[in-house]
Amino acid sequence: MSRRLVLAAAQMGPIQKAEGRDVAVGRMVRLMETAHRRGAEVVVFPELALTTFFPRWYHEDLAEADHWYETALPSNATAPLFEAARKFNIGFHLGYAERTPDGHRFNTAVYVHPSGEVVLKYRKVHLPGHAEYEPTRTVQHLEKRYFEVGNLGFPVVRAPVGETSVNIGMMICNDRRWPEAWRVLGLQQVELVMLGYNTPSLNMENRGFEAHHLRVFHSHLSIQAGCYQNACFAAGVAKAGDEDGHELFGHSIIVNPQGEIMAQATSWGDELIVADCDLGMCALGRSTIFNFEKHRRTEAYGRITAQTGSVAPPEWRPGER
Amino acid sequence: MSRRLVLAAAQMGPIQKAEGRDVAVGRMVRLMETAHRRGAEVVVFPELALTTFFPRWYHEDLAEADHWYETALPSNATAPLFEAARKFNIGFHLGYAERTPDGHRFNTAVYVHPSGEVVLKYRKVHLPGHAEYEPTRTVQHLEKRYFEVGNLGFPVVRAPVGETSVNIGMMICNDRRWPEAWRVLGLQQVELVMLGYNTPSLNMENRGFEAHHLRVFHSHLSIQAGCYQNACFAAGVAKAGDEDGHELFGHSIIVNPQGEIMAQATSWGDELIVADCDLGMCALGRSTIFNFEKHRRTEAYGRITAQTGSVAPPEWRPGER
Numbered sequence: 001m002s003r004r005l006v007l008a009a010a011q012m013g014p015i016q017k018a019e020g021r022d023v024a025v026g027r028m029v030r031l032m033e034t035a036h037r038r039g040a041e042v043v044v045f046p047e048l049a050l051t052t053f054f055p056r057w058y059h060e061d062l063a064e065a066d067h068w069y070e071t072a073l074p075s076n077a078t079a080p081l082f083e084a085a086r087k088f089n090i091g092f093h094l095g096y097a098e099r100t101p102d103g104h105r106f107n108t109a110v111y112v113h114p115s116g117e118v119v120l121k122y123r124k125v126h127l128p129g130h131a132e133y134e135p136t137r138t139v140q141h142l143e144k145r146y147f148e149v150g151n152l153g154f155p156v157v158r159a160p161v162g163e164t165s166v167n168i169g170m171m172i173c174n175d176r177r178w179p180e181a182w183r184v185l186g187l188q189q190v191e192l193v194m195l196g197y198n199t200p201s202l203n204m205e206n207r208g209f210e211a212h213h214l215r216v217f218h219s220h221l222s223i224q225a226g227c228y229q230n231a232c233f234a235a236g237v238a239k240a241g242d243e244d245g246h247e248l249f250g251h252s253i254i255v256n257p258q259g260e261i262m263a264q265a266t267s268w269g270d271e272l273i274v275a276d277c278d279l280g281m282c283a284l285g286r287s288t289i290f291n292f293e294k295h296r297r298t299e300a301y302g303r304i305t306a307q308t309g310s311v312a313p314p315e316w317r318p319g320e321r
Numbered sequence: 322m323s324r325r326l327v328l329a330a331a332q333m334g335p336i337q338k339a340e341g342r343d344v345a346v347g348r349m350v351r352l353m354e355t356a357h358r359r360g361a362e363v364v365v366f367p368e369l370a371l372t373t374f375f376p377r378w379y380h381e382d383l384a385e386a387d388h389w390y391e392t393a394l395p396s397n398a399t400a401p402l403f404e405a406a407r408k409f410n411i412g413f414h415l416g417y418a419e420r421t422p423d424g425h426r427f428n429t430a431v432y433v434h435p436s437g438e439v440v441l442k443y444r445k446v447h448l449p450g451h452a453e454y455e456p457t458r459t460v461q462h463l464e465k466r467y468f469e470v471g472n473l474g475f476p477v478v479r480a481p482v483g484e485t486s487v488n489i490g491m492m493i494c495n496d497r498r499w500p501e502a503w504r505v506l507g508l509q510q511v512e513l514v515m516l517g518y519n520t521p522s523l524n525m526e527n528r529g530f531e532a533h534h535l536r537v538f539h540s541h542l543s544i545q546a547g548c549y550q551n552a553c554f555a556a557g558v559a560k561a562g563d564e565d566g567h568e569l570f571g572h573s574i575i576v577n578p579q580g581e582i583m584a585q586a587t588s589w590g591d592e593l594i595v596a597d598c599d600l601g602m603c604a605l606g607r608s609t610i611f612n613f614e615k616h617r618r619t620e621a622y623g624r625i626t627a628q629t630g631s632v633a634p635p636e637w638r639p640g641e642r
Contacts, residue, residue: 113639115639117639117640119637120637125618126618127616128610128616149618153621154621156634157634157635157637158634158635158636158637159636159637160637165636167634174616177550177610177611178550178617179500179504179546179550180500180504180617180621181621182500183501183624183625184621184622184623184624184625186631187624187628187630187631187632188624188631188632188633189631189632189633189634209578209602209605210579210605214579214581217580218549218580221542221545221546221549221580222546222550224542224546225500225542225543225545225546228539228542229499229500229543257530258530258531258535258539259535259538259539259542260535280530284530284531286631289449289495289498292629292630292631293631295447295449295495296501296629296630297446297470298625298626298627298629300446300471300474300475300501300502300505301501301625301626302626303504303508303509304504304508304619304625305619305626305627306619306626307619308617308619309508309612309613309614309615310507310508310510310607310613311508311509311510312479312488312509312510313476313477313478313479313488313509313510313511315479315480315486316440316441316478316480316481318436318438319438
């Protein structure tokens, strides 16, 4: 029997700083309704989907930023998402800023079963940017200020998604550029990676080498390679458009285990893309070219876990061997 | 002062089983001459560049395959390559089958300085295929029979290439699909990866998912992602065309640290492609988005070196947290 999943990626247009969660949640419920009409069994929303991408705003006192974080899920503001999940019998992935009861702050994502139960939680490991205000930067990127490094690793769980059970895992935004993140999920037989992002269209700190048009290419390249090399599907989902004067790119995609793009958003607004995923495809790579047990050579990989930064290589001198 | 390197990738057309090394070496010398006329300072030749891709032929007795291996470099047969290097003041990368004095067999590559000295040697780590004759296969792929797993790791050395010093590293064929190989080189600040391959155009063991036209895409995807994520250049160089009735794809490429293809071979024969590489580009990725020291989180990567094969994830049960 073939295992199939109708997967939806719900790209969102911008959320302005002045807008409350009710505006975003209302739009998300409409996207879930659309997903239901398109026959989707799961909807993937972006990173920090309830608010503007607030790490671009500096606060000296972290407490002044507290209103950007969720302290409970569901809350009054997010309850309509859980109601819609039940009503439409559809699971959803949500990215949000999490503040724990004991005061820790994470960039977090959850997968919620249609029953409203949280199946899987992930906290972002690869935080880009910086922790202190940088006066030379045109735009601040303060993720290292507002979030701690995720402390849950890269968990995978086998859970009911639609009518089948699927090995699900997550990444958030910058994680997608790190092959280590993909591989840790692949080593747990992940079949579907849910991945939200907020990525600026322009590299404001450009030092002359990275053409702006390459930014979408780099995002797709990383996701496509990750899917191919780990024989999994992914939904890479953007918050896009002009957010408080700062442009985020869209081009959300659903990718198959061959690294092919199955569906792509082409607007900068709220847009639903859907793909019919044959989960049997994951088995091909996993049992042939990427049969890890047969082909991986961990004795040659030591540096990956033994050292964090890079080291300069030795210099060759003629006559030496 | 900008550090530049004029890099040539010398794709080779097929080498038939019946052809001697003199035929291949003659063609390679002509390619080196062309490279010299195009201003190249280094030429990268493919994997197993001196003979047909012999692992497709089965021998019960390994000794019957001994004539495919080199026992010394240079030898009478390969001396013309070393002479051409000196004459044209051009370094070269060569892939060949190596048999050591004590009887070990490796799929090997070397970088040879114009002086004729071997600067760097690498022995292929990720051997694809199988060790025993498989009667159900249309074509045998006996690399695991004819070669031992490389025992040199993924070494990088800083060496004179052209008019500057370059951090050079190597991969061979199937290695390019493994992000671990790229990362181990990246952790040693590799700037140029030399990479030869022999890859069939058709997946004869296809089980219904992999369209043949995706095979070049997968090769390019892996190389482009590896270069982007490790901020390095690569020359991915094919032996291409119909070799003893078995088709190998070409599409050799030179890729920059942004993952962009700078040059691409479009024939299935001997073809030289050249690119002018600004090695300063490597510093951008390495000091920003891929500043490993700042952003890598080795505590989350444990599985990459701790386990070889994948493991099934735990099953979620409602009501459990």
